Amino acid sequence: MADMDKLDISQLQASLVKDSSVATINILLSLVSFWLVYSTLAYIPSRVIRHIRKRASAWSYLLNGPRLIREGYERSNGEPYEVLAPDSRYLFVSSPKHIKEIDTAPDTVLSLNGAAKHMLQPLYTMSGFNWFERRGVEGVGFVRTLRTLLTGNLPQTLPDLSLTTKALFAELHERHPEVNGVRHSPIYPMMIELVVKLNGLALFGQELANNEEFMACALPYVEQTLLTAEIVKLLPKLLRPVVGGMLGCHLNAHRKFFEYLIPAAQLRCQERDLKNLGHEVPKRADCIQWLVDTAPKQKPWTPERVIYELMAIWFGSVHILTTTIVYALHDLCLHPDYIDPIRTELLSQYADFERAGHGLPLLDSFLRESSRLTPVESMSTRRRALQPFTFSDGTALNVGDWACSPSGALMRSEAHYGPSAQQFDGFRFVEPSVLDRLEGGHSGGGQPMAGRASKKQPAKLTDVDSAFLMWGYGRMACPGRYYAAAFMKVVVGQIIMNYDLKLVEPGAPRWMTWRAAMLPLGKTMVMFTPRGA
Numbered sequence: 001m002a003d004m005d006k007l008d009i010s011q012l013q014a015s016l017v018k019d020s021s022v023a024t025i026n027i028l029l030s031l032v033s034f035w036l037v038y039s040t041l042a043y044i045p046s047r048v049i050r051h052i053r054k055r056a057s058a059w060s061y062l063l064n065g066p067r068l069i070r071e072g073y074e075r076s077n078g079e080p081y082e083v084l085a086p087d088s089r090y091l092f093v094s095s096p097k098h099i100k101e102i103d104t105a106p107d108t109v110l111s112l113n114g115a116a117k118h119m120l121q122p123l124y125t126m127s128g129f130n131w132f133e134r135r136g137v138e139g140v141g142f143v144r145t146l147r148t149l150l151t152g153n154l155p156q157t158l159p160d161l162s163l164t165t166k167a168l169f170a171e172l173h174e175r176h177p178e179v180n181g182v183r184h185s186p187i188y189p190m191m192i193e194l195v196v197k198l199n200g201l202a203l204f205g206q207e208l209a210n211n212e213e214f215m216a217c218a219l220p221y222v223e224q225t226l227l228t229a230e231i232v233k234l235l236p237k238l239l240r241p242v243v244g245g246m247l248g249c250h251l252n253a254h255r256k257f258f259e260y261l262i263p264a265a266q267l268r269c270q271e272r273d274l275k276n277l278g279h280e281v282p283k284r285a286d287c288i289q290w291l292v293d294t295a296p297k298q299k300p301w302t303p304e305r306v307i308y309e310l311m312a313i314w315f316g317s318v319h320i321l322t323t324t325i326v327y328a329l330h331d332l333c334l335h336p337d338y339i340d341p342i343r344t345e346l347l348s349q350y351a352d353f354e355r356a357g358h359g360l361p362l363l364d365s366f367l368r369e370s371s372r373l374t375p376v377e378s379m380s381t382r383r384r385a386l387q388p389f390t391f392s393d394g395t396a397l398n399v400g401d402w403a404c405s406p407s408g409a410l411m412r413s414e415a416h417y418g419p420s421a422q423q424f425d426g427f428r429f430v431e432p433s434v435l436d437r438l439e440g441g442h443s444g445g446g447q448p449m450a451g452r453a454s455k456k457q458p459a460k461l462t463d464v465d466s467a468f469l470m471w472g473y474g475r476m477a478c479p480g481r482y483y484a485a486a487f488m489k490v491v492v493g494q495i496i497m498n499y500d501l502k503l504v505e506p507g508a509p510r511w512m513t514w515r516a517a518m519l520p521l522g523k524t525m526v527m528f529t530p531r532g533a
């Protein structure tokens with residue numbers, strides 16, 4: 001035993017001597033490298049160092065976008081400021097005047113289509129669709145399709161969506177493992193599956209939504225588009241066609257998605273031509289039909305053209321709907337005293353909501369507050385400059401630069417939301433008269449909701465203004481927002497009416513950021529307990 005001790009101590013001494021000499025060598029090497037870097041830097045012109053710093057900051061935007069945008073806003077004092085990404089220069093403006101200037105600039109100068117084209121790289125991700133950067137070159141039927149026809153059809157769509165949500169949610173929930181007698185559900189993947197099915201039903205109709213092979217490529221199409229577009233954008237320009245082309249061939253869910261939609265679009269176009277010749281054709285109510293009907297009469301769209309439009313709408317709706325719903329469910333878990341009053345509202349007004357396609361003011365306000373404080377995107381009103389543009393204060397954009405607004409920072413700012421800007425007040429946007437009635441009746445956990453910290457700022461979820469940029473602003477504000485709001489109320493409403501919910505780890509990180517987006521983590525678990533179970 002004594003020998004062992006001796007042996008250990010001498011080994012320890014030897015290793016200390018060895019470790020300390022290694023440490024000394026390390027320190028010396030560090031000093032030499034520091035001196036080398038320092039003396040080399042002294043010979044590099046300061047403009048080169050500035051350029052290196054700018055490029056490093058541009059690459060760090062990929063992982064720190066929301067923070068860089070917010071810090072820029074805080075430093076800017078309301079003036080325009082620049083944020084760089086590896087592939088773009090963003091010029092952020094935050095004053096209502098400048099945001100209006102973005103909205104009123106001609107589409108030939110500041111283009112939303114141009115920004116979307118750069119983001120999605122449709123040449124490689126949408127079966128070769130090389131869409132126009134200028135709006136309206138081939139008509140803007142999708143605005144009427146979504147803003148008027150899809151919205152007007154909500155009373156027909158919502159009952160089906162409600163039934164499907166209830167049944168599919170229960171089915172997905174059953175699949176999740178039990179831990180100590182309670183199921184733990186990975187909320188993000190669960191909501192993606194639900195949203196893909198429901199959105200397919202609402203946009204494409206029963207027949208396609210029930211086609212399992214078609215639906216099986218509907219989600220990979222979105223994911224592969226995101227991945228391919230990101231890789232292509234980060235490559236040097238010269239390599240983009242080769243790598244983009246290879247990725248487009250290999251990650252080919254977009255082609256399958258396109259091919260499954262072709263027969264449906266061909267049929268609708270044939271029916272359109274027959275109708276024009278005076279024949280009777282079936283009446284249909286889904287986005288494929290409305291896109292065919294609203295395309296320019298003098299130059300009707302081909303089936304392919306209709307599908308490209310559908311692919312863009314599908315891509316633009318699945319991910320944002322899912323993510324917004326996930327954050328609203330997180331917020332219900334984090335602020336459970338809102339559940340009772342919202343549930344009471346749902347139980348008494350859900351049928352009216354389904355009939356009208358709008359309503360449920362408490363849930364409406366809760367969703368708006370959740371999106372205000374946890375916006376999926378920290379950037380809004382994106383426009384790519386197709387020609388040089390100068391704001392009224394002289395700030396200039398070069399061709400290829402983006403004009404945009406820091407929506408996340410604006411929606412959290414005290415300038416717009418008062419001293420309680422950072423606090424979660426789920427009923428911040430409810431009309432005072434509705435809250436008064438609530439005070440008189442059920443107010444959730446005995447807490448007076450109307451007296452919550454903030455000044456009330458009545459507004460509907462779908463209202464657009466320069467301090468609430470979730471939907472963009474002005475002429476091009478999201479035309480799908482009435483459908484999106486109703487859709488989210490169906491999903492969140494059905495869950496609240498049928499389940500109690502709790503985050504498994506309320507303090508754990510719940511998202512990661514990529515560029516200006518906050519993406520929910522796949523591992524966040526929620527315990528849904530069926531009510532009355």
Ligand code: HEM
Pocket residue numbers: 112113142143146313316317320321324380381382469470471472473474475476477478479480481483484
């Ligand atoms: C929570 C869900 C959604 C959010 C937060 C959202 C947000 C936005 C934003 C910020 C814009 C850009 C507006 C601008 O720059 O001024 C936009 C445009 C658009 N959105 Fe949405 N959107 C949502 C859901 C949807 C859905 C479900 C659809 C379709 C069914 C849709 C279709 C569109 C289209 C087609 C545009 C382009 C408008 C144009 O070019 O004029 N969105 N959306």
